[in-house]
Amino acid sequence: AQKVTQAQTEISVVEKEDVTLDCVYETRDTTYYLFWYKQPPSGELVFLIRRNSFDEQNEISGRYSWNFQKSTSSFNFTITASQVVDSAVYFCALSEARETSGSRLTFGEGTQLTVNP
Amino acid sequence: DGGITQSPKYLFRKEGQNVTLSCEQNLNHDAMYWYRQDPGQGLRLIYYSQIVNDFQKGDIAEGYSVSREKKESFPLTVTSAQKNPTAFYLCATASRYTEAFFGQGTRLTVV
Numbered sequence: 001a002q003k004v005t006q007a008q009t010e011i012s013v014v015e016k017e018d019v020t021l022d023c024v025y026e027t028r029d030t031t032y033y034l035f036w037y038k039q040p041p042s043g044e045l046v047f048l049i050r051r052n053s054f055d056e057q058n059e060i061s062g063r064y065s066w067n068f069q070k071s072t073s074s075f076n077f078t079i080t081a082s083q084v085v086d087s088a089v090y091f092c093a094l095s096e097a098r099e100t101s102g103s104r105l106t107f108g109e110g111t112q113l114t115v116n117p
Numbered sequence: 118d119g120g121i122t123q124s125p126k127y128l129f130r131k132e133g134q135n136v137t138l139s140c141e142q143n144l145n146h147d148a149m150y151w152y153r154q155d156p157g158q159g160l161r162l163i164y165y166s167q168i169v170n171d172f173q174k175g176d177i178a179e180g181y182s183v184s185r186e187k188k189e190s191f192p193l194t195v196t197s198a199q200k201n202p203t204a205f206y207l208c209a210t211a212s213r214y215t216e217a218f219f220g221q222g223t224r225l226t227v228v
Contacts, residue, residue, distance in 0.1 A: 033216075035217075043205060043222040044220070045219040047217075047218070050216045091159060091160065104175065105160075105162070105217055106162075107161075108159055109159040
């Protein structure tokens with residue numbers, strides 16, 4: 001069975017601070033995908049990144065960066081110079097990588113990030 | 118516009134009633150999903166479908182039913198057997214090559 005753990009339920013920072021959201025996962029699959037989604041107060045989930053299990057390169061997109069370490073089954077997300085607009089719930093998710101279309105996503109519990117001015 | 122449409126945005130159900138939540142997509146994705154989100158919690162999978170006329174139970178399927186008669190549509194019925202249906206329901210779609218895309222959700226309240 002797959003499992004995703006986000007140990008940080010809530011994080012509160014002051015604007016311009018850097019913040020890292022932790023994600024640890026469990027799976028028996030050798031091939032899988034990892035995701036991060038952002039959920040603003042409106043409720044819709046916004047896709048941030050997808051990472052294939054074969055690709056352990058870290059990725060940077062603007063103020064966002066992701067650190068994937070297969071050895072520790074972690075896929076952490078860092079926001080540099082946080083802004084008030086970053087306030088949201090962030091979810092880490094895991095899916096199988098199969099030949100058929102679409103695979104079930106397993107989500108973590110989410111981390112509520114609050115960035116204070 | 119391309120995307121996923123969930124309706125209604127807000128839904129109120131009386132005790133003992135069945136209600137159906139709509140999810141329509143024009144992304145031409147094969148897979149569709151229904152998730153439930155309770156306050157302060159993550160998303161739990163109710164049902165998913167990878168192809169028309171086929172679907173599988175997720176982790177919390179009891180008290181729910183679905184159908185997939187068309188590729189574009191994956192309605193979710195919350196039956197009277199679901200004892201605690203008040204929650205936020207999210208529909209998602211995906212293809213083999215893409216991440217999951219989510220609708221804007223339906224907030225269901227039992228009155």
